[in-house]
Amino acid sequence: MRILVLGDSYCPSERFRxxxxxxxxxxxxxxxxxxEPGWRPETPSERRISEVLGSPEQVIARLDGQEILVVxxxxxxxxxxxxxxxxxxxxxxxxxxxxxxxxxxxxxxPVVTTPGKNANAVAELTIACLVLLAxxxxxxxxxxxxxxxxxxxxxxxxxxxxxxxxxxxLGLIGFGQVGRRVAAxxxxxxxxxxxxxxxxxxxxxxxxxxxxxxxxxxLREADHVSIHARLGNDNRGLxxxxxxxxxxxxxxxxxxxxxxxxxxxxxxxxxxxxxLSGAAVDVATGRVAGAAHPLVGLPNxxxxxxxxxxxxxxxxxxxxxxxxxxxxxxxxxxLVNVANRAALASLGGPSR
Numbered sequence: 099m100r101i102l103v104l105g106d107s108y109c110p111s112e113r114f115r116x117x118x119x120x121x122x123x124x125x126x127x128x129x130x131x132x133x134e135p136g137w138r139p140e141t142p143s144e145r146r147i148s149e150v151l152g153s154p155e156q157v158i159a160r161l162d163g164q165e166i167l168v169v170x171x172x173x174x175x176x177x178x179x180x181x182x183x184x185x186x187x188x189x190x191x192x193x194x195x196x197x198x199x200x201x202x203x204x205x206x207x208p209v210v211t212t213p214g215k216n217a218n219a220v221a222e223l224t225i226a227c228l229v230l231l232a233x234x235x236x237x238x239x240x241x242x243x244x245x246x247x248x249x250x251x252x253x254x255x256x257x258x259x260x261x262x263x264x265x266x267x268l269g270l271i272g273f274g275q276v277g278r279r280v281a282a283x284x285x286x287x288x289x290x291x292x293x294x295x296x297x298x299x300x301x302x303x304x305x306x307x308x309x310x311x312x313x314x315x316x317l318r319e320a321d322h323v324s325i326h327a328r329l330g331n332d333n334r335g336l337x338x339x340x341x342x343x344x345x346x347x348x349x350x351x352x353x354x355x356x357x358x359x360x361x362x363x364x365x366x367x368x369x370x371x372x373x374l375s376g377a378a379v380d381v382a383t384g385r386v387a388g389a390a391h392p393l394v395g396l397p398n399x400x401x402x403x404x405x406x407x408x409x410x411x412x413x414x415x416x417x418x419x420x421x422x423x424x425x426x427x428x429x430x431x432x433l434v435n436v437a438n439r440a441a442l443a444s445l446g447g448p449s450r
Contacts, residue, residue: 099123099124099125099165100124100163100164101118101121101124101125101127101165101167101168101424102127102160102168103118103126103127104129104130104157104160104168104170105128105129105170106131106151106152106169106170106171107130107132107133107151108151108170109413109416110130111128111129111130112128113410113413113414113416114128114168114190114420114421116414116417117417117420118421118424120421121424121425121428123428124424124428129160131151131152131153131157131160131172133152137150143175143176143200144173144175146175146198146199146201147175147195147197147198148196149171149195150171150172150173150196151170151171151172151196152171152172153173154173154175154178156172157174157178157181158177158178161178161181162182163182164182164184165182165184165185166184166187166424167182167188168189168420169188169190169196170190170191172196173196174198174209175198176198179198179201179202179207184205184207185207185427186210187207187208187209187210188209188210188211188420188423189211189212189420189437190413190417190420192211192212192213192214192215193211193328197437199438199441200441202438203445204445208427208438208439210423210434211435212419212420212435213275214275214419215412215415215419216276216406216409216415217275217276218279218412218415219406219407219412220279220326220380221276221280221282222283223406224276224324225280225283225284225287227352227378227380227400228268228284228324228352228378229263230378231350231376231378231400232260232261232262232263232266232350233258233260234258234259235258235260236398236400237258237397237398238257238258263288263289263322264289265288265289266289266290266321266322267290267291267292267319267321267322268281268289268291268292268320268321268322268323268324269292269311269319269320269323269324270292270293270294270295270308270326271295271313271316271323271324271325271326271336271355272294272295272327272328273293273298273302273326274298274326274328276326277306277326278306278307280324280326281306281307282306282307285307291308291309292308292310292311292315292316292319292320293306293308293309293310293311293316294310294311295310295327314344317341317345318344318345318346319346320345320346321346321349321350322349322351323345323349323350323351323352324353324354325351325352325359326355327355327356329355329358334358334359335358335359335361336359337351337359337360337361337364337365339361339364342364342365342367342368342374343368343373345373345374347373349374350374350375350376350378351374351376351377352377353377353379353380354380354381355381356381357381362383362391363392365377365392365393366392369393369399374398376398377393377398377399377400378399378400378401379393379401379402380402380404380405380406382401422434
């Protein structure tokens with residue numbers, strides 16, 4: 099069986115070579131797409147996808163009879179699926195937003211994903227943000243970068259008195275792959291951990307090392323709140339002025355999930371008013387160079403350019419997870435992470 103592994107500017111196909119070299123009984127070809135920042139969706143199928151690198155035309159040009167297509171950010175539309183005898187699509191990311199799942203289901207093609215591939219990286223960055231905020235390290239760094247004096251005596255740190263993480267309470271919003279890993283790392287810092295996840299049973303939250311809590315109670319008690327929820331229609335703008343008002347005075351907020359979960363203007367106001375002592379965001383609404391953003395420039399805010407999953411290890415983990423699904427497919431074993439399983443079943447397709 100022939101396999102095409104398509105890389106892109108974020109995740110070159112080279113990152114997948116080791117994982118796919120171990121597949122027996124398959125011919126694996128590797129290629130990479132070029133960025134097309136000017137590409138715009140035109141067809142209904144193209145409008146159902148997002149966060150793409152390259153274009154459908156590039157994918158079609160590289161397909162040549164392969165039956166398994168492996169991608170990271172490449173767009174997979176109905177036209178792509180019709181250009182080769184594709185039997186399986188593997189996307190090396192947790193949310194397959196660059197794949198037209200409806201078109202795949204209509205053609206009986208399973209789409210497998212790699213949930214949790216970046217969980218370690220995002221959890222580690224979350225802890226780093228918590229330490230930076232609690233210890234006011236960013237303030238100290240900016241002081242030195244701005245020409246402030248330092249290394250003059252043993253007491254100059256008094257200007258930036260912060261707090262230990264130990265003995266303080268961390269509130270996690272969402273307790274999935276990332277949230278559970280944050281809890282494990284926070285426990286090593288001797289923190290008390292609360293978790294709010296309406297989709298997870300309380301006993302599973304406890305097994306993950308956290309105390310289940312309602313959202314209102316969590317916000318009242320947590321010294322630090324970290325968001326790890328998936329974005330949905332029911333939680334868009336979840337953190338608004340009312341929610342920030344419920345948080346403890348002096349608390350901090352970390353968001354490494356989705357920008358749309360937070361009302362950035364309301365967060366700005368809570369920080370400027372001093373109700374929150376700091377915030378760190380790895381996700382924010384888009385801003386072109388030179389344009390104003392409500393959080394950039396605030397002295398008690400860390401704004402990062404979405405580096406949560408940007409590690410070599412994350413990319414290679416995605417390759418291993420995708421290769422494992424492909425191996426199961428080749429061996430006739432049940433697939434594990436099928437993104438369109440329900441749609442396939444409803445259409446009478448092979449949802450294995």
